[in-house]
Amino acid sequence: MNFITAGESHGPELTGILEGIPAGLKLDIDAINEQLAARQGGYGRGNRQSIEHDVVKITGGVRHQITLGSPIALTIFNRDHKHWNEIMDPNTEETPQNTLRKVTRPRPGHADLVGGMKYNHRDFRNVLERSSARETAMRVAIGAICKQLLSQLGITITGFVKQIGQVNADIDQLIPATKVESKIKQNDLRVLNNDKVKTIHNLIDKTKRDGDTLGGIIKVVADNVPAGLGSYVNWNTKFDARLAGAVMGVNAMKGVEIGEGFKAATEFGSHVMDPIDWNEEQGWFRDSDNLGGFEGGMTNGMPLVIQAAMKPIPTLYKPLKSVDVNTKDIRKANIERSDVTAIVPASIVIESVVAIEIAKIITETFDGSNMKRLTKQIKDYRAELLKF
Numbered sequence: 001m002n003f004i005t006a007g008e009s010h011g012p013e014l015t016g017i018l019e020g021i022p023a024g025l026k027l028d029i030d031a032i033n034e035q036l037a038a039r040q041g042g043y044g045r046g047n048r049q050s051i052e053h054d055v056v057k058i059t060g061g062v063r064h065q066i067t068l069g070s071p072i073a074l075t076i077f078n079r080d081h082k083h084w085n086e087i088m089d090p091n092t093e094e095t096p097q098n099t100l101r102k103v104t105r106p107r108p109g110h111a112d113l114v115g116g117m118k119y120n121h122r123d124f125r126n127v128l129e130r131s132s133a134r135e136t137a138m139r140v141a142i143g144a145i146c147k148q149l150l151s152q153l154g155i156t157i158t159g160f161v162k163q164i165g166q167v168n169a170d171i172d173q174l175i176p177a178t179k180v181e182s183k184i185k186q187n188d189l190r191v192l193n194n195d196k197v198k199t200i201h202n203l204i205d206k207t208k209r210d211g212d213t214l215g216g217i218i219k220v221v222a223d224n225v226p227a228g229l230g231s232y233v234n235w236n237t238k239f240d241a242r243l244a245g246a247v248m249g250v251n252a253m254k255g256v257e258i259g260e261g262f263k264a265a266t267e268f269g270s271h272v273m274d275p276i277d278w279n280e281e282q283g284w285f286r287d288s289d290n291l292g293g294f295e296g297g298m299t300n301g302m303p304l305v306i307q308a309a310m311k312p313i314p315t316l317y318k319p320l321k322s323v324d325v326n327t328k329d330i331r332k333a334n335i336e337r338s339d340v341t342a343i344v345p346a347s348i349v350i351e352s353v354v355a356i357e358i359a360k361i362i363t364e365t366f367d368g369s370n371m372k373r374l375t376k377q378i379k380d381y382r383a384e385l386l387k388f
Ligand SMILES: Cc1cc2nc3c(=O)[nH]c(=O)nc-3n(C[C@H](O)[C@H](O)[C@H](O)COP(=O)(O)O)c2cc1C
Pocket: 046, 109, 110, 111, 131, 132, 133, 136, 250, 251, 252, 253, 311, 313, 314, 315, 337, 338, 339, 340, 342, 345, 346, 349
């Protein structure tokens, strides 16, 4: 299984091609669109989300809502493109009017300057249009298909915001995914403790007034993932490494933890390792999940627990120092319309990339040609592990 996306933030559309999804998966298109809507939510976003209304259009690989086993082609239109038609049209030549809105003062924390140096773009718009997290809409659509695949195999993935700026959302124990999901208010902060919501809204409002931005911590839990995905035999077969790479591949992520992660480094081993247990009904299990469901780079049958640290949004309405690429004068960085925080949408994106990676390794480990065979193989495999 693999995917690729294309498209600029203010270009006509985002395009995605997802290959390797088994044939015979009945797609719930509404559920894909619900995920896209959830990614548009969250307090602290900029005006762009009131322009966009993300819906997926599938143009290949699916017939009557059932996957064919062939590559799935997806489109999400950028409604904002109509305001950028002149500036972003891929099919017409540059004219004096459409060279407006050049970006020449690179924004610290963005790909602008280094991307410009690497690709020889002196208008940093040529960089920022693609480095924008707009692209994550397509990863969410692809992730939503993967979630549907996993759900047929009994695997669920839930994400939530654990921390925003300095405010802790008070989630430090594993909560069964279904409970978490029922408490999540979409289009609001994905926090469990409602008392915190007001504090967090105030923090975001004040940060916005100050021309500043916020980051946070996202926690994602994948339940009922069978043991033995990934391998210890080579560094590049370790599934925890692949998962961490996918999470780091999301815009603005600066840290990934599996299980207790960095905290485990400060504890004694006796507090961190998860004692091994067995009973007839469950087979092998652990009494705790401090290692986040991984040993030796392999899933161990416990919930996968992944945390991601998102840096504050780099574009500042009170911009930091920069240098104009043409004049070399010291100037304030450019300002592009921006979110104050995007921790809520980012939690949906992290869930999505986790779903993609799990779906990917499952379709590598088992025969992913069609859903019937895949479902049977996973069922047999689970039964085999139960008897081990
Ligand atoms: C869902 C989401 C929305 C984002 N929105 C913005 C934004 O409005 N303004 C901004 O400056 N950065 C935003 N970012 C972060 C930038 O895309 C990101 O920091 C930038 O491309 C540089 O990449 P890096 O942080 O991974 O190094 C957002 C990130 C995510 C995940």
